[in-house]
Amino acid sequence: MPEEKTDHKTKSESALLEEAVLDHWQKCDLDGLVAKESLRRKKQFVFFDGPPFANGLPHYGHILAMSIKDAVVRFRLLLNEGVILKFGWDTHGLPVEYEVEKELNLKSRKDILKFGIKEFNNNCRNSVLKYRVEWEKVIKRLGRLGSVRDAYITMSPDYMEAIWWVFKQVYDKGLVYEAFQSLPYCPRCATPLSNFETSQGYKENVPADSLYVLFPLRESPEYLLAWTTTPWTLPGNILLALGGDFCYLLIKILEGEHQGKSVWVLKERVSSVFRDISYEVLKEEKGSNLIKKYTRGYKPLFSPLKKEAAIFKDCLFRLVEADFVSAEEGTGIVHIAPAYGEEDLLLTEAIFGKEKAKEIVELTQHIDSSGQVKKEFHLFAGSSVFEFNDLLKEKLLKEGKVLKEEKIFHSYPFCWRCDSPLIFYALPAWYIAVSKIKNELVAANKKIHWVPAHLKEGRFGKWLQEARDWAISRQRFWGTPLPIWRCLKCQNIRVFGSKEELLKAVGQRVTLEDLHRPEIDTVLVPCSCGAQMKRVEEVLDCWFESGAMPYAHQNILKDFSGDVEKFLKSGRFPADFIAEGQDQTRGWFYTLLVLSVILTKKPAFKNVIVNGMILAKDGKKLSKKLRNYPEVSEVFASYGADTLRLFLLSSPAVEAKEVRFSSEELAKTAYKSLNLAKNLLKFFQDYAKLHNLKDFVVCFQEETILDFWLKHRTFKAVLKTKEALLGFRLAKAAHEVIDYINDLSLWYLRRNRDRVRADVDSQKARIMLSNLLSALYHLAFMMLPFTPFFAEHIFLTLKEYLKEGQKLPVSLQLALWPNTEGYNDEILKDMLLLRKLVSEILNQRKNTQINVRQPLRKATIAYPGFLIEENLTAYERIICEETNILEVVFKKAKRLKVNIDTQIDEELRFLGAKREFLRLVQNLRKLNNCKLSDKIDLEIFAESEFIYKLAKEVNKEYGKRLLINSLTFRTQPENNFLTAEIFGNRFWLSIKRHF
Ligand SMILES: [Zn+2]
Ligand SMILES: [Zn+2]
Known part of the structure; x- marks a missing residue:
């Protein structure tokens, strides 16, 4: 169910909370702080961000990939590692040209030539970042860390020059050749395509x-x-x-x-x-x-x-x-x-x-x-x-x-860009001899950790085994021009790896601001034969440009003087981590590897998470035409970005599987878990206020068995989440967190509510609340990669209750992953057995059809034994309370067996009635919106003595707990009295807040 939109009409509570957190991040310049802190850190985690095209709006596929990247990066920062975040834009190639052709109503290559290459390229330049602002908005709203302002852009002069340098390296290794061959060819785009572009279509x-x-x-x-x-x-x-x-x-x-x-x-x-x-x-x-x-x-x-x-x-x-x-x-x-x-x-x-x-x-x-x-x-x-x-x-x-x-x-x-059927067409083209380095590619792939693992030898490994030469020239206009000059007379060829090299060869003074066509085509180079050399017409495949990003986005030409050894020693290569969609096994993952093996003999990345497709709820592709999915902005405004992220990151989509997406799916798990966590925080705040408690310390205090359990349960969650995240298993990690939230809420909190009641001494209540705070503090770290907004909100809220709150960093992102010294899982194993016993008893109770609020006398349990036997009395009490049985008798046995005594005598009956009455009053308190500290006046009219006796007993025993100020018996009910019934005895009652 979508959350109620608030009085702001367009945004839910969740959305408003997230926007407040965004505000905080902006005010404290979190991106700047993280960047500065990252430079200081000794251990660096190298992350390469694949450049998306910004000539369309971001869709759920992008949001999935971005959430994955952000989760891993946020986690690594918590581990005291530095991460340099550099976003990128892919700006060249067919996708852009195709859009511009549509806009200008140009139908063919001939039309473009008539229109003029210069004008055409200017249009491409202006259109390519058309949606950049929208993208930046979505990136920010999703909670993605890092500044988008200094992103690398593939059409920038520096980037293009670095691409020339990379091409020259490949050429100098003898791996570039020209051939007359039959290639997959798009007749509409009038250009050949590479075999991997073809295989995508x-x-x-x-x-x-x-x-x-x-x-x-x-x-x-x-x-x-x-x-x-x-x-x-x-x-x-x-x-x-x-x-x-x-x-x-x-x-x-x-x-x-x-x-x-x-x-x-x-x-x-x-x-x-x-x-x-x-x-x-x-x-x-x-x-x-x-x-x-x-x-x-x-x-x-x-x-x-x-x-x-x-x-x-x-x-x-x-x-x-x-x-x-x-x-x-x-x-x-x-x-x-x-x-x-x-x-x-x-x-x-x-x-x-x-x-x-x-x-x-x-x-x-x-x-x-x-x-x-x-x-x-x-x-x-x-x-x-x-x-x-x-x-x-x-x-x-x-x-x-x-x-x-x-x-x-x-x-x-079909053409991956314009969807025209392809034909095979013989023409001259430039190739990289990938088939010559096939063995090196296969060997390099062995060093890559793939998530999911099957892609390594499966889809990607098989693709490498069949690796064919890569047609890298495109007979197009908007791209990095091939830096190849050919003599018009003797056909001699020269390749230039930088602007400087080219200008030196030209000999005379020329200014070269832009490397794009058509200006570059006018640059002639004298040949040793005396004639002139002219650039070949083609531009580079844009996949070459994205594959070369490790050397171009951190400019190897300028910052490392083109020295590969120096570049390798810098620790900026290879990437520790990249992530994209499964289609990139024949795109970016492939071109990254081909170029890195040629240039450095290494894979360009060590770990890769491959995400699957997001489908509509009916299993069909998400389609703008069919409108079969909720708008991203709407999801942000109702469920919030955290819910969306948690849904995606806990789904099999983070392991290359297809996932169906709908509002109902969002509500099912992600929203529910997040709400449980929100209620936990609210509970803490409410009761800390009630008892007027502050100056907490993050530390587990073991007053009861459940406190002891909580400490180790928390440590386990922290450890398991870390372990899964270190292995890049995001869904596994997300489920560890969700399970922990469930345990925290449905076990620790539920079993400990009485410890913080209004009538409990505040110093006693402090223990439970301090434990709850410690658990929430740890939870914030675990949640940060998945739901950064709420995690930050927990952190900022708890800071105000902490003794040393002032000394904590301005954002959770700048804190360090908590340690788990002293973790021991014995109590966890015991508690699992105990909860199994409880559910077994409850099951049997259910079969007897006796209301669970009716206390039973005794259960006899045959069980295999607890690890910590000295806790037995405490365990017994928990079982009694959970199952509403007065006494438990343990017997050791190999197999679990439970027997309950279902005889109910008068004493038990009256006890049951008391529980009913207690529950009734508690519910009425809630119905009347009583605050935790409000006292009440209770008035009753009953037809039988039984109810009066019951009410007196309850008042005597639980009056303090229920905050009953006065109990009055009336001779007849008033109009506003409610009707109730316990064991067939009708009565009327009213509760009023006492002022
Ligand atoms: Zn095409
Ligand atoms: Zn010549």
């Missing part, structure tokens, strides 16, 4: 029209049947590949449009391809024999694309052998289009050599870099590749060049 069960295409042989009236799921690639066809050792059948079609035609198909595929067409088998031939037999190949579906293609006329449109031909799908005859397929290009290179293959691709590539059919290709010129796909399919079907069409559903990649 696969969708399942995507429908596609596949075609069985007939290729007529030149030397015979027979056909070869090839299968394709991308008909648009057919104009790029140059070869048909067969398996050399495979057996092919010549099939005569006996019905339909193609009746009478003879087609070659792989033997294993015949029954599937011809399952709905009647046919007969004419003959059988090995693949290699077909290749030898039909040396003149087949007639192309399209007349050669360009005149120049004639030079290849004699070697194209042939049958060739390939080992990737599969008997699992298709027809066993594969259509080869090197301009569009990875294997296709490799096969073409193997046959014709690299240079010739490149020429062939250039001649047969009928789709241009923006995904449109080139003008030179006269068929459907200007249509987009996907329109073209449909148009061409229709045309081929009409012309009878297709045996049949078949709808299939397959997994297909």
